[in-house]
Amino acid sequence: MKKGIDISKHQGVIDWKKVKTDGVEFAMIRTGYWTNYVDEMWEKNYSGAKSVGIKVGAYHYSYSLSTADAVKEAQFMISLLKGKSFDYPIAFDIEDTKQTGLGKKVITDIIVAFTDTIKSAGYRPMIYINTNWRNNLVDMTRLNELPLWQAHYPPDPNLRPAAVDSRASMWQYTEKGKVNGITTTVDMNWDYDDLSKVNPVLVPSPVPSPAAVNALGYVTSLISTNNMRVTSGYRTSARPNHNGIDFTDAQRLELKQDVGILAFDDGTVTDTTVGSLIGYSVSILHANNLLTRYFHMKAGSVRVKVGDKVKKGQQIGIMGTTGDSTGIHLHFETKERSTGGISGTWVNPESYLLKAIAIPVAPPQTAAPSGTLKPKDKVKVVQGAKTYTGGNLASFVYTRVHEVYQINGDRVVIAFNGEVTAAVNMRDLVKV
Ligand SMILES: [Zn+2]
Numbered sequence: 509m510k511k512g513i514d515i516s517k518h519q520g521v522i523d524w525k526k527v528k529t530d531g532v533e534f535a536m537i538r539t540g541y542w543t544n545y546v547d548e549m550w551e552k553n554y555s556g557a558k559s560v561g562i563k564v565g566a567y568h569y570s571y572s573l574s575t576a577d578a579v580k581e582a583q584f585m586i587s588l589l590k591g592k593s594f595d596y597p598i599a600f601d602i603e604d605t606k607q608t609g610l611g612k613k614v615i616t617d618i619i620v621a622f623t624d625t626i627k628s629a630g631y632r633p634m635i636y637i638n639t640n641w642r643n644n645l646v647d648m649t650r651l652n653e654l655p656l657w658q659a660h661y662p663p664d665p666n667l668r669p670a671a672v673d674s675r676a677s678m679w680q681y682t683e684k685g686k687v688n689g690i691t692t693t694v695d696m697n698w699d700y701d702d703l704s705k706v707n708p709v710l711v712p713s714p715v716p717s718p719a720a721v722n723a724l725g726y727v728t729s730l731i732s733t734n735n736m737r738v739t740s741g742y743r744t745s746a747r748p749n750h751n752g753i754d755f756t757d758a759q760r761l762e763l764k765q766d767v768g769i770l771a772f773d774d775g776t777v778t779d780t781t782v783g784s785l786i787g788y789s790v791s792i793l794h795a796n797n798l799l800t801r802y803f804h805m806k807a808g809s810v811r812v813k814v815g816d817k818v819k820k821g822q823q824i825g826i827m828g829t830t831g832d833s834t835g836i837h838l839h840f841e842t843k844e845r846s847t848g849g850i851s852g853t854w855v856n857p858e859s860y861l862l863k864a865i866a867i868p869v870a871p872p873q874t875a876a877p878s879g880t881l882k883p884k885d886k887v888k889v890v891q892g893a894k895t896y897t898g899g900n901l902a903s904f905v906y907t908r909v910h911e912v913y914q915i916n917g918d919r920v921v922i923a924f925n926g927e928v929t930a931a932v933n934m935r936d937l938v939k940v
Contacts (some may be wrong), residue, residue, distance in 0.1 A: 510534055512596075513569065514680065517549040519692050520692040524556040524693055526689025534563040534596055534699060536657075539588040541569035543580045546588060554592060563704045565596025567636055571604055574614070575621035589631065593808050595704040597634035598626050608645060616647040623654055634678075634703075639671050647749055648673075655703065659683075663758040665696070687879065698798035705780060705813045720899035725773075727821050728861055728899045730802075730840055732768030733757050735902040739837055742856045748868040751854040752801070752841030753861075757827070758902055758929065762836045766809075769838055772800045772860070777816045777824075779850050786839070787831025789848050790824050797859070799852055803839035804831050885912045885920060886940045893936035896920075909940055 513529055515522065527535075535557045540546040547553075557564050568585040572578040582600075589598065600622045607615060622631035637646060638659040644834040657678035662669045665681040672679050678699050685696035720729040729736055737758035743750055757767050760938035771792055778799070779791035788805040790812060806828030812818055829836045842860050845852035881887065891906050896919050910929060918934045 510563075510702060510704070511695045512536065512563075512678075512699055513685065513687060513690075514538070514695045514697060515549075515553060515690075517547050519549070519694055521549075522553065522556060523689035524560045524562065527557075527687055528560040528562055530688040532562060532687060532806060534565065534704060536565045536567050536596060536599060536697070538601075539566050539568050539585050542571045543577070543584045550588065564592075565594055565599065565634075565703075567599035567601045567602055569604075570600060570618070570622065571606060572602075572618045572622070573607065573610065575617050578618040578621035579625050579697040582622045582629075586626065586629045586631075586828055589629075594631070595808050597697075597703060598631040599634040599636045600626070603638060603641060603659075604635075605815050612645060612647050612828075614899060615641075615645050616650050619646065619651065619654075625895045634682075642673060644755035649654070655701075657697070659686060659695075668698075677703055702813075704808075705810075717753050720895070721820070725820075726860055727772050728895075728897065730755060730772060730838060731757060731827060732770060733759070733761050733902075734743050734900045735759055735761070739835075742858060750802070752839045753857050754837045754839050756837045757833070759904065761836040762827050766806070767827040767836075769802050769805060769825045769827055771820060771822045771824050772840075772842075773798075773820045775800070775818055777812045777814050777818060780810055780812070780814055781850075783831060785831060785832045788825065788828065792824075793845065794817060797845040797852070799843040799845045799850065800857075801839075801841045801843070801850070803841075804829055804833040804837060806830065881912050881915060881920060881934060881939065883912050883915065887912055887920075887937040888940050889922070889930075889932060890938060893932055896931040896933055901932075912937075 510533040512534035514536035525710040537553045538548050554564060554912055570581055572581055600619060602619060608923045619635055626633040634655040634657055635651060636657040642658060656661040656673055656676040658672050658676040659680040660672050661682050668679060673904055678697050680695055680697045683695050684693045687694055720734055722729055735758045736755045738753055739756050740747060740750060742753050761767055773794045775792040775794040776792045777790060782788050788807055788810050789803045790810055791799055791801045793799050805825040807830050809826035812824045818824060827836055827838050840857055842855050842857040843852035844855050886909050888909055889905050895901060908924055910924050912920055913923040914921040919931055920934045920937060921931045922929050
């Protein structure tokens with residue numbers, strides 16, 4: 509259960525450091541109201557809360573009298589959310605006396621129109637209503653999928669009364685709270701579901717492509733572009749304490765669009781710690797006590813929570829650079845777990861990923877390969893060829909002249925401009 513506040517310009521200038529020290533964990537911040545009013549403190553409150561690490565959601569006060577109004581209000585709110593990131597949902601605050609006479613159907617239509625518009629823009633919507641609205645003015649049976657934030661002020665704010673819907677994720681228990689750093693009274697809330705753990709931002713793009721799978725059935729592409737490139741290997745001589753492999757998208761697509769992180773195999777999420785070193789992370793326990801861990805995800809992008817069952821290739825977050833990280837990448841590590849939790853013995857992920865991906869290798873071997881190619885030969889990959897173990901290759905691979913980097917039997921690692929691109933079968937290469 510987390511303690512939070514909801515605020516607007518009515519709270520004046522807020523000392524966010526003091527608010528944080530007073531134990532406030534999240535803030536729902538008013539963007540504005542109707543289709544044209546921006547709360548004067550919206551920007552300041554957003555950056556103030558973020559600067560001290562208070563988790564942020566937003567709400568918009570509605571004057572809508574029709575679904576057309578509601579869509580306009582939502583579009584206006586969306587324009588105010590642009591470029592910002594949210595840990596908490598995006599809430600629709602409907603409570604105005606001008607709306608109470610509209611009738612259950614129209615009011616519920618308005619709520620659906622607003623929240624659907626928010627959702628299609630990639631945010632997770634939520635509805636804010638008080639108990640009277642919940643009981644008398646809204647058709648709740650049509651809103652089963654919508655997270656609920658209910659206002660109800662009982663005499664004892666520590667006892668959640670029965671009047672608060674059992675499925676309400678958030679309860680606003682008073683409008684007369686006192687918090688250090690805020691000179692006025694303030695609305696206080698309990699979040700029962702730790703809403704920040706559920707990614708509020710849906711990911712509109714890219715649509716994860718079917719993940720490549722190796723001979724053992726494991727996902728060999730851990731990112732949605734199926735285009736992994738290793739930037740740092742497992743316990744290399746330069747980084748002997750690097751207990752995983754770092755990957756990025758070979759085309760650096762992540763600089764232009766979100767790149768999804770995919771679960772390595774079926775499993776259960778055991779950890780979603782956010783740490784100063786690992787950033788936003790997910791750990792998944794698979795069969796045979798194999799634990800896979802994914803670090804440095806984009807803030808707020810984690811879309812699974814502890815206990816979730818995930819499927820092989822399912823998107824669990826977005827590649828990012830949170831924590832101690834230089835540039836957008838995925839740090840992926842595997843542990844053979846014996847003691848539970850996230851402890852266990854690190855193993856080289858390569859042994860699980862097998863040879864389907866191009867792992868940085870020692871300098872080209874001197875031993876001449878048995879075959880027609882040798883290191884440093886210029887080659888082209890035949891159109892439609894796969895990686896050595898059957899994964900997909902990025903389309904640019906077919907168009908570029910590569911250099912043979914390393915040969916092991918019929919397995920040939922090719923490089924472009926000194927960077928390893930892929931491992932392919934020798935029969936798929938043509939000398940140029
Ligand atoms: Zn790493």
